Amino acid sequence: MKFRGNFVCQPRAGPAESRPTRPFTPRPSATGSLFMSNQHFVSPDLIRQGFSRAMSDMYREEVPLYGALMELVAEVNAQVLERQPALARHLQSSGELQRLDLERHGAIRVGSAAELATLARLFAVMGMQPVGYYDLTPAGVPVHSTAFRAVHEAALQVSPFRVFTSLLRLELIDNPELRSFAEQVLARRQIFTPQVLELIQQAEAAGGLDAEDAERFIRQALETFRWHHHATVTAAQYASLSAQHRLIADVVAFKGPHINHLTPRTLDIDEVQRLMPARGITPKAVIEGPPRRECPILLRQTSFKALEESVAFTDQAQSQGSHSARFGEIEQRGAALTPKGRELYDRLLNAARDALGDFPNEANAQRYNQLMQEHFREFPDSHPAMREQGLAYFRYFVSETGLAARNQPQRPTTLAALLAAGHLSAEPLVYEDFLPVSAAGIFQSNLGDDSQSHYAGQSNRQAFEAALGRPTLDELQLYAQTQQRSLEHCAATLGLPAL
Numbered sequence: 185m186k187f188r189g190n191f192v193c194q195p196r197a198g199p200a201e202s203r204p205t206r207p208f209t210p211r212p213s214a215t216g217s218l219f220m221s222n223q224h225f226v227s228p229d230l231i232r233q234g235f236s237r238a239m240s241d242m243y244r245e246e247v248p249l250y251g252a253l254m255e256l257v258a259e260v261n262a263q264v265l266e267r268q269p270a271l272a273r274h275l276q277s278s279g280e281l282q283r284l285d286l287e288r289h290g291a292i293r294v295g296s297a298a299e300l301a302t303l304a305r306l307f308a309v310m311g312m313q314p315v316g317y318y319d320l321t322p323a324g325v326p327v328h329s330t331a332f333r334a335v336h337e338a339a340l341q342v343s344p345f346r347v348f349t350s351l352l353r354l355e356l357i358d359n360p361e362l363r364s365f366a367e368q369v370l371a372r373r374q375i376f377t378p379q380v381l382e383l384i385q386q387a388e389a390a391g392g393l394d395a396e397d398a399e400r401f402i403r404q405a406l407e408t409f410r411w412h413h414h415a416t417v418t419a420a421q422y423a424s425l426s427a428q429h430r431l432i433a434d435v436v437a438f439k440g441p442h443i444n445h446l447t448p449r450t451l452d453i454d455e456v457q458r459l460m461p462a463r464g465i466t467p468k469a470v471i472e473g474p475p476r477r478e479c480p481i482l483l484r485q486t487s488f489k490a491l492e493e494s495v496a497f498t499d500q501a502q503s504q505g506s507h508s509a510r511f512g513e514i515e516q517r518g519a520a521l522t523p524k525g526r527e528l529y530d531r532l533l534n535a536a537r538d539a540l541g542d543f544p545n546e547a548n549a550q551r552y553n554q555l556m557q558e559h560f561r562e563f564p565d566s567h568p569a570m571r572e573q574g575l576a577y578f579r580y581f582v583s584e585t586g587l588a589a590r591n592q593p594q595r596p597t598t599l600a601a602l603l604a605a606g607h608l609s610a611e612p613l614v615y616e617d618f619l620p621v622s623a624a625g626i627f628q629s630n631l632g633d634d635s636q637s638h639y640a641g642q643s644n645r646q647a648f649e650a651a652l653g654r655p656t657l658d659e660l661q662l663y664a665q666t667q668q669r670s671l672e673h674c675a676a677t678l679g680l681p682a683l
């Protein structure tokens with residue numbers, strides 16, 4: 185990794201601190217800059233935080249409904265925190281409360297290996313690495329994907345911004361003429377500004393960017409994700425790409441990989457879903473992911489339909505065409521599951537879907553919710569049970585009692601005994617990633633149900649990683665490492681050899 189150890193302002197919120205993690209706010213310097221300039225390089229985490237804000241501002245301007253959604257989510261989150269003081273305390277001690285308003289993910293789709301590889305370098309400047317491999321072809325969407333995000337708990341605390349990034353699998357287009365047309369169009373476009381390419385190179389060579397360059401980087405990087413009103417193909421070419429798959433037209437026919445949604449995190453997705461229609465937002469019928477529970481797990485998501493936007497094709501003087509790509513989405517995040525927990529989740533989800541016998545849709549939504557509730561009764565719904573059965577990852581904290589008893593000879597020394605005596609507490613790790621079945625549901629609802637295709641292609645992680653120019657990281661390993669670091673920190677604080 186290029187960036188090592190010289191981060192500025194990295195808040196090292198020790199997991200063993202019993203007092204709540206402090207919210208992190210960068211102080212503006214004398215020049216009004218977002219970044220501290222007392223050291224040479226700006227922390228990649230702060231660049232990511234600044235970029236995430238700039239992206240949100242841009243999207244709010246481009247898609248007014250996003251602004252309305254953000255307001256609704258903020259209102260519901262405030263109500264939940266007021267009504268559930270225990271939840272507020274949990275979120276405070278895990279540090280999630282402090283990052284809640286900053287939290288969002290976006291999604292883009294790119295068309296070639298070269299574009300993906302450069303994106304990986306662009307995201308690395310902001311401390312984001314490719315985590316996980318998602319194959320969407322079994323769901324009839326000709327892409328495979330990864331999520332660029334920060335990987336260390338301290339970095340996630342500064343900005344948990346993530347980008348679900350998909351690469352179009354042109355090899356799955358069965359019409360050879362259309363395939364080579366798409367390849368040619370993609371080969372001709374440049375989705376990065378010359379300045380951002382220079383800044384990426386500079387960051388790689390020098391090991392970082394100073395405050396001024398970091399701000400220029402944010403402005404220039406943003407250009408890649410902007411919406412372009414002018415298409416790069418004729419109306420007829422657009423129509424034939426779209427006839428193959430609407431997603432292919434979305435990737436190939438435009439100047440760049442416009443950000444297609446930006447998703448805030450809510451503490452009560454059912455409540456936001458219920459209130460959406462009154463704000464002029466119509467959500468999809470079914471919430472993706474696990475059912476509602478006392479102790480949320482993984483990720484629940486719902487989206488609203490893409491907007492029809494006017495576009496100008498190359499053979500048209502004015503905006504006579506239209507295209508729909510951009511949509512809205514909300515999500516509720518819960519505990520990260522261990523391989524055992526994930527297996528149980530997948531089994532119960534599949535069983536509920538098998539019992540439904542069809543893709544969840546408007547007509548069968550009620551029955552689907554009922555089936556999900558029934559099947560998921562098998563998944564323990566309390567943190568102690570999930571912890572004892574090894575279903576979720578946790579972070580451990582030393583309590584005041586634990587600190588006070590540190591020097592007593594009779595104190596407990598095993599993890600279970602320390603937890604039972606209240607010397608340690610445990611908070612589940614928040615799930616930072618995505619779910620392939622849910623992502624397929626989100627893709628489909630926004631592309632229209634008529635766009636389901638069947639692809640013979642195999643899942644091809646190797647080809648994806650070759651295009652990316654590096655391997656993707658295993659998210660389960662990242663959670664296990666965070667859990668392990670917290671155990672080590674607790675052991676050190678209590679003066680115990682290991683836990």
Ligand code: OOG
Pocket residue numbers: 290291292293348350444485513618619622623624626627630
């Ligand atoms: C990405 C769809 C998947 C999610 O949150 O799972 C997604 C896309 O439409 O490009 O956003």
Ligand code: NI
Pocket residue numbers: 289290291348445447513626
């Ligand atoms: Ni999404």
